[in-house]
Amino acid sequence: MATALYLLNSYGDVDTAHRLLSGAIALQPEPYDPADAAVLEAARYKAGQAPVGTVLSQRGRDGEQGVDRDIVLTMVTASAALEAVTTGPGGVLTSPHTTPGVLIDTSTVSPQVSALIRNKAADHGTDFLAATVSGNPKVINAGKLTVAVSGSPEVFSRVEPLLAVLGRGVTYVGEGEAARLVKIAHNVFLGVVTQSLAEITVLAEKGGVSRAAFLEFLNDSVMGSAFTRYKSPALVNLDFTPTFTMPLLRKDLDLGLAAGRELQVPMPLAAATAQLVAGAIGAGHVEEDFASLILGQARSSGVTLEPQSVPVDDDLSFQN
Structure with missing residues (x-):
């Protein structure tokens, strides 16, 4: 099971990528060769611009990054960004030769845009799941991310083990765009x-x-x-x-x-x-x-706040 992961904007840090990818790669039935891993890089996206970076876990079987992948996870911060990385120039749903078997999007976007991407994915023979998450990169790295998933229950059953490595809880909430x-x-x-x-x-x-x-x-x-x-x-x-x-x-x-x-x-x-x-x-x-x-x-309130400069436990110590 080859897996590619887009990390853009506030989620585009290498530590988060390693956390997510390490779990995804562990599910591959064939031996994993670290030499096949694409170089991780932080990626940024600004409204109205094309994404300038992509984080991929493995090269495709023809040696090109991101080709012939079975599952793609996208994690962006706005509807326009999701459209850009899926249906925009160079998007994962635009290749005339190869498209993902399953596209899982973890972003917070409108149900309308989500439905549009779902329809585009179906046109390419790609199953689509909305898998929205609760937690920022620090929560991800602490292993405390939670996920709400909607889409085909059959597709969810197939990829639930992959989603389970993202954090401590995965909940199926219904079909369509319910997770949004x-x-x-x-x-x-x-x-x-x-x-x-x-x-x-x-x-x-x-x-x-x-x-x-x-x-x-x-x-x-x-x-x-x-x-x-x-x-x-x-x-x-x-x-x-x-x-x-x-x-x-x-x-x-x-x-x-x-x-x-x-x-x-x-x-x-x-x-x-x-x-x-x-x-x-x-x-x-x-x-x-x-x-x-x-x-x-x-x-x-007429109050001037000053930093109190004391240690405060945030309850986010790392957990495997």
Whole structure:
């Protein structure tokens, strides 16, 4: 089973590639020759531009990179990027001679674009699964990624062992584009929870409780979660090295609000959060992690935050 993996944008780091590919390669029934592995390289994608890098696990049997592959995983950050790497020039669905047996996309994109790619894949005889994930590269490297998959249940059964190596949980959620809605709902919740966490942390700070002490208590309580724990270091020490940026969060909130309009589901909390994220982007918080929502909350609360420079456990120690 030859496997190729595209890693673009925020997922385009070599450590993440090694983590994903090591599991995929281990499933190959034939002996794996490291000399056949393509050189891993970080890849970046900018809106409106062609991808400038590709990460592939193995050369095809004719010696050309990425040819004659059975399974391809794509992991990009926007609908336009997914179209570019699949149906755009040089995309995996454009070869007149060879196309993947199965295309698995792990990106957060609209159900409409996902359906378009699914139809294009079917035209080429390629099975398509939407396999959206919960977790950034640090979560991937800790072995804690979770996956929601939709598409043909028969195809899912065939590739489930491959998906299982990506992290700690794989859930089949239905046919078609169901996984897209699951991930969109997940990321709406991500935004709303982060804003709520910023509000209560600033409330505690203004009332005289250190952020470190408040979050330690919260994380040990029934309200604590894996998410509140791994975001605590950023909120305490104001280190906003990006894992997920404001523009990406805004994109996902917009997708969620669009789904709400289509399905006639009111989403007032999501709408309010989207406005706050838009304000943060307008204030220049574009390259920082979305945890920097706490800065806007502090400004509007008359609070000046300072890094507390204390060790905070993020609960993401590496696990095999």
